[in-house]
Amino acid sequence: MALEDYERPSVTTDLVVFSVREGKLNALLIKRGVVPFKGGWALPGGFVNIDESIDEAAKRELQEETGVKDIFLEQLYTWGEVDRDPRGRVITVSYFALVKDNEVELKASTDAAEVKWFDVNKLPKLAFDHDKILKYAIQRLRWKFEYTTMAISLLPKKFSISQLKNLYEVVFEREFDKRNFYKKILSLDILDEKGMQENVAFRPAKLYSLKKGAESRVVAMV
Amino acid sequence: MALEDYERPSVTTDLVVFSVREGKLNALLIKRGVVPFKGGWALPGGFVNIDESIDEAAKRELQEETGVKDIFLEQLYTWGEVDRDPRGRVITVSYFALVKDNEVELKASTDAAEVKWFDVNKLPKLAFDHDKILKYAIQRLRWKFEYTTMAISLLPKKFSISQLKNLYEVVFEREFDKRNFYKKILSLDILDEKGMQENVAFRPAKLYSLKKGAESRVVAMV
């Protein structure tokens, strides 16, 4: 059979954009400016254009909503229940992204009456099956933190071990032993020393950056 | 914007169906009976109907190609490059499946001139981006074997530890120490004893079955 013989579904991407703000894990949501679920909160996202790859569509959406590019973005899962969208048959490919709070510029648009960060522990009711997608994304985020060096992409180029430790404590919602954390991270041989903090009101910390080539290494981080 | 304002891509599923045959890990391929790549080998798969979920489409394809149902089937990844299919814009959601060799009945169809098992180390050139998909599936398969009890779904209801060990050796292409393997598996507390082998020409093995509730447990298996 030829392509034309099949009725085609619409395909969208939905993004779970995470950031750490004021010591909490936050996710980006938009207030829908259009039906269905007009006025309800939902994940940012939109249709995949016919001449762009799904990854490109996700990247474009991320930039439209946050102004951010060149940041960690990874496909999560594809949701294809027949009735997940009241407008008709819509398949969505979900992605998750990590952005640095201070590099983000939120902008409303026609689709999004409002764009806002929410503490993942204080989420509103979400449109479509977006609560399921968000739960899935949090699991994946934790997994990524546990087994990859991805967390470091959320920190400045030079960072201290304690900044990294804070990040892990926010994502896993528990404390890590300082000595064990230092020992573990330093034993992985993934960091280069990059001098010291300056102008701090207490003992300056050593700064590190991720070693070249360690970006995609799979290591047990914690 | 409304759904109608977007030109829609076609959506297919592609299946990587694994089985263990004669001590080797095999994948199921079809010889394409239609253009493009007519006469070339490809993964089984097909279009997602407008009134079925993607999971249902994958399940249906699996049954059409192998006659198998109720077996391990899991979504892998969604491939959405613009030019991945010469017929036009086709997005494919890949799945991987595990089937028991002896429960499979291969059938050719209009789309598939021939259906055949291939040793994953002796694969022919594949159509589309199917070699990438297959590589991805093998990675995932190994990960699943390492961290879940999924391997057991490939064995008969009652099985011996050495059958399980053989399976792991095939998938990881290396040997496991017999004593350590027995010790590790039995220490996980995921098996129930189910009597002994009968009518074997040597010392009969103890048989086990997977404990109720252990199907989805995440454990380090090896």
Add this chain to the structure above:
DNA sequence: ACAAAAGTGTTGAGAGTACACCCATGC
């Protein structure tokens, strides 16, 4: 000198790895 955060070592428990011999059965 004090406030604030940085940095550092040891010990015990449990898990992984390496390694070789006896056992039960059918023929």
Add this chain to the structure above:
DNA sequence: GCATGGGTGTACTCTCAACACTTTTGT
């Protein structure tokens, strides 16, 4: 009794977890 695969224990190493004090800096 022999061929075939089943089943078992010990010692070493390494990793993980628990635990508290000293150091450096700015004010």
